Amino acid sequence: MAKYDIAVIEGDGIGPEITQSTLSVLRTVCSSDCLNFLTVEGGASHFQKSGEVLPQETFEVCQQSHAILHGAAGLPGVTYPDGTEVGNDLHLKLRFQLDLFANVRPIKLYPGVHSPLNTDDTVAIDYVIIRENTEGLYASRGGGIVLREEVATDTLVVTRKGIERVARFAFDLATKRNGALRDGKRRVTVCDKANILRSYAFFRAVCDEVAKDYSGIEIDYAYADAITVHMIKRPDFYDVIVAENMFGDIISDLGAATVGGMGISPSAELGDFHGLFQGAHGSAPDIAGQNVASPIATILSAALMLRWMGDRHMDNTLNDAARRIEAAVEQVLAKGEIIPRDLGGNATCSEITGAICSAVG
Numbered sequence: 001m002a003k004y005d006i007a008v009i010e011g012d013g014i015g016p017e018i019t020q021s022t023l024s025v026l027r028t029v030c031s032s033d034c035l036n037f038l039t040v041e042g043g044a045s046h047f048q049k050s051g052e053v054l055p056q057e058t059f060e061v062c063q064q065s066h067a068i069l070h071g072a073a074g075l076p077g078v079t080y081p082d083g084t085e086v087g088n089d090l091h092l093k094l095r096f097q098l099d100l101f102a103n104v105r106p107i108k109l110y111p112g113v114h115s116p117l118n119t120d121d122t123v124a125i126d127y128v129i130i131r132e133n134t135e136g137l138y139a140s141r142g143g144g145i146v147l148r149e150e151v152a153t154d155t156l157v158v159t160r161k162g163i164e165r166v167a168r169f170a171f172d173l174a175t176k177r178n179g180a181l182r183d184g185k186r187r188v189t190v191c192d193k194a195n196i197l198r199s200y201a202f203f204r205a206v207c208d209e210v211a212k213d214y215s216g217i218e219i220d221y222a223y224a225d226a227i228t229v230h231m232i233k234r235p236d237f238y239d240v241i242v243a244e245n246m247f248g249d250i251i252s253d254l255g256a257a258t259v260g261g262m263g264i265s266p267s268a269e270l271g272d273f274h275g276l277f278q279g280a281h282g283s284a285p286d287i288a289g290q291n292v293a294s295p296i297a298t299i300l301s302a303a304l305m306l307r308w309m310g311d312r313h314m315d316n317t318l319n320d321a322a323r324r325i326e327a328a329v330e331q332v333l334a335k336g337e338i339i340p341r342d343l344g345g346n347a348t349c350s351e352i353t354g355a356i357c358s359a360v361g
């Protein structure tokens, strides 16, 4: 009997190939009685067939599983009447219905990967952005007003509960990490615009309150505009950054660009009871089905999944499997023989998968 059920939604575009690649890695690293993969439908192409992006059966499997692994969803031109993309709705529905309030975006530069910041190979980058995932400006999605085609509004909403829990998540994470690369200090940087808007001043004030419970961790502040400069000029200063939803969305993609791009950047969306894991990139329909997509972001997301389940269920075999996957990715990238297309090489999805499976095996 497998101990853990994993709901698997392959999705659209490159979703199926990168998901299959990731399942191969998981099957190599975990014993056959450990993980039970439950593949379920969902995404833009499923919407075209059935009118549903997230069927009820898929939702129930996701809700009842120990974790959710997702490839990517979305197809060009598959939109709702208001112009918004259908594909995005898959993980947005899961995010809100399962209350996945913390979006974890590790920003780590692997040896062998070129960073646009690394002109002389001395830049080291290893920090984590925690994006508040359920409120902020995006809480208004679908709820804004367009009046007489003259005036449009969306409202930024933050709550004490929402800020407290994401701030606590960030501080707890900083407790487990080894501090910033620059000085070894455990540090949580609050990214906001407290100088301009009351909502952001409140965000900062609640983070300050939470910080009082974590005496060993430095609290630091950065305005959202200024942090875009600091992330480029002194990335090694950062350890954990916590940000309101929209700011977190923007700076986490900027961070990804500094370590090789979206094809290598994993993501986890976590709540108190559920976790959804997928690469930071979209469904890249332009390269779908050609065996050229990089599965690395999804494979690293699967490592986040194993670590999250390992911590939750106090199962060290899962933490160990997560470490082995990350070490295998690191080894393959450092060797430099198998280089994904988006990192400047020409390795196929199958070649990358094979190399990572050999390295963990």
Ligand code: ATP
Binding pocket: 014, 073, 074, 262, 263, 280, 281, 282, 283, 284, 285, 286, 287, 292, 293, 294, 295, 296, 297, 341, 342
């Ligand atoms: P979304 O809006 O759904 O997040 P997007 O429009 O920002 O997606 P992506 O689908 O993430 O765009 O991809 C942008 C481009 O980057 C793709 O067209 C593709 O060429 C490249 N790309 C994205 N992901 C990968 C990957 N895993 N491997 C290789 N190339 C990729």
